[in-house]
Amino acid sequence: MEWLAGKVMLLSGWSRIALAVFAGAIGALALPPFGIFATLFISFTLLVWLIDGSTGNPGGGAASRLRAAFVIGWLFGFGYFVANLWWLGNALLVDAEEFAWALPLAVFGLPAYLAIFYGLATALARAVWSDGIGRLAALAAAFGVAEWLRSFVLTGFPWNAIAYGAMPVPLMMQSDAVLGIFGVTVLAVFVFSAPALFGTGKGKIIGLAFAVLLAAAHVGFGAWRLNVADEKLASGDGKKTTIRIVQPMIDQAQKLDDTNRTEIFEEHLRLTAAPLKDGEARPDIVVWPETSVPFILTENPDALARIAEVLEDGQVLVTGAVRSENAGVGVAPRYYNSIYVIDSDGQITSAADKVHLVPYGEYVPYESILASLGITEAIAMPGGFTAASSRSLLTLPGGALLYPLICYEAIFPGEIGPDVERTSAILNVTNDGWFGATPGPYQHFQQARLRAVENGMFLIRGANTGISAVVDPFGRVVQGLGYNQKGVIDASIGGKYILYWSNSSRRWYFWLVVAFMSLIAVSSRLSFNSRAN
Incomplete structure (x- = not known):
């Protein structure tokens, strides 16, 4: 697959833009109602190769490389979110006479905003990018942090985090009880990125073995937990x-x-x-x-x-x-x-x-600021609810x-x-x-x-x-x-299943997983710099 990786890395112009958007969009098929989680292997493999080729302007230095990586991540995120959130526009068509004007904001505006988080993730990963499995670990840690940020920044909207694509059925949902959505995202991105190693030989054996181990643990833990499920519920x-x-x-x-x-x-x-x-x-x-x-x-x-x-x-x-x-x-x-x-x-x-009210659905955030700017259409959006304290x-x-x-x-x-x-x-x-x-x-x-x-x-x-x-x-x-x-x-x-893990412990485990992946990424980067010198 090295020839394919080379072709992807060397793409430029509209071809590069189109492939980045396609890579994100095809990943949406991993989500309901389709649940074809294998599409995320295509998405993240292409993303890794595209970042490999994000060298920026000649002589532009680190800032240029980070900008190029951000753009690739943003395009990837834009394709992903348009493909899995286009249906939001349907809500505006219920009363089309009043709100059809906002259709582009729902279908393209929100995805454009959410894609910023994925752009930040790829830029952060590019800062410690290397030529081995370290770059997969960097991408995994960065995506985990990006999804965590997406859950609360500007009231938050963690809809369709990458982890959901890795958990289409109960057998594959049980890891969520231990690591939570954001921890599962970190490990899922590493696994989904692993096929990229076929296109860049270094670290192939170790990286693929680790990815297979993570996938086996994910499914194996699910099988074990479901096997004892009825017994645990009956013991209530x-x-x-x-x-x-x-x-x-x-x-x-x-x-x-x-x-x-x-x-x-x-x-x-x-x-x-x-x-x-x-x-x-x-x-x-x-x-x-x-x-x-x-x-x-x-x-x-x-x-x-x-x-x-x-x-x-x-x-x-x-x-x-x-x-x-x-x-x-x-x-x-x-x-x-x-x-x-x-x-x-x-x-x-x-x-x-x-x-937790829905912005522009149940209330208008920053209403006074919007009014002072004369943006009356946004203030007229459906709303009128007060949030409980x-x-x-x-x-x-x-x-x-x-x-x-x-x-x-x-x-x-x-x-x-x-x-x-x-x-x-x-x-x-x-x-x-x-x-x-x-x-x-x-x-x-x-x-x-x-x-x-x-x-x-x-x-x-x-x-x-x-x-x-x-x-x-x-x-x-x-x-x-x-x-x-x-x-x-x-x-x-x-009956309840008494968990050994709480929301608090899941947060700790998430950050431990991020720290572990970051350690791999930084160590690989230092080794890469040492070889380069």
Whole structure:
């Protein structure tokens, strides 16, 4: 493959730009709904060779080389994010008359911003680049740090981190419990880059052997963990809770039409009361998706009465709803994206508000600055919600607790704090109807189910148009409803897998992996410089 590596390294102009974008774009096939993780071997092999050829301007020195590497990484990232996030534009077409102008910002603007992190990664790696496996280690460490930064800079958006491409099925998800998304990213990038060694002979045997060892450990650990999964779950306290998840499949345009509110509400109630299949236990908890209730419940006692009519004695409804709060005389009320717990008497017994809001979807960041600059179109984007100052747990009758994550909060590993250990399950309610029949709902579901793996908890996920599911602590779907299917899921949860790893320990392991790869990279660079001199 040396001839191919040579051709890639020597590319220039538009051919080089096109290949960098293609290398990123083809990697998107590793993500749901495709899950062809092998495409990332092509992506990162090409990326390594492209960086090998990023020499910058003759006589331009180190700064020129770093700029050239940044450009390659940015082009790679732009191709990757356009290919896996193009569906975001669908949300703007729901009300096209009002928001179609922002389509290029969603389809190309956000990927252009996210690609900066990958550009920084390749520039950082290029600073300690060498001719052996050290350059793979440098790229791996740099991508891990870039994905970590992407999770919180400017409110964060860690959607489709490279690690997700390495974990398409439960067998390959278990490493996440130990290393977390960012630690898995580091090792995955090294493995996916390893075929580049076939094109540059130095360090081939050691590098490929190490990559094979990492891949075998990844799969082997998954096989071992799944082998003991049922035994570990069975060793719990034996208590089972029966859940009914309602997936109403309400078209987003209908949800925005005020004339449909009563019909939408009654459809949720009809599904809630749907008869059980033979042998199934009566649900203890009924779950409705995000913002299912199409009006302010606290201002509509008749709606609470209707809920009480449908629920059987002792049943509980957990539903997404908009909550209003009086901010004072002469001040507009605050609105929160919330979850309510409602008992069979129609009483709201517990509530939790969303903490991490979607920028330009639920609120407008830097609104005053944008207004002063006269950027009124951005201020007119959908929004109007207030973020909760802290996360509240949902308390069920009897004292059991649920850990609430609303919509895209589930993509942030750091949104789950240590108090998750006190809860019975993670609850994720969402409305992916904004995105239509695109890869978006599938990608969102995969990321949510990995929160179950990381925390050793059952995940209860209710989505308006799908994908709704009950997921066990090992990422396996117990019961589920696919996208665009109307109906209910009845399933039981019970038992936890007691983890030896916490979010805190995963952060330490991530930095240890980064330090290990950095040590290899720097040592290789020093050896390379020594040979060059």
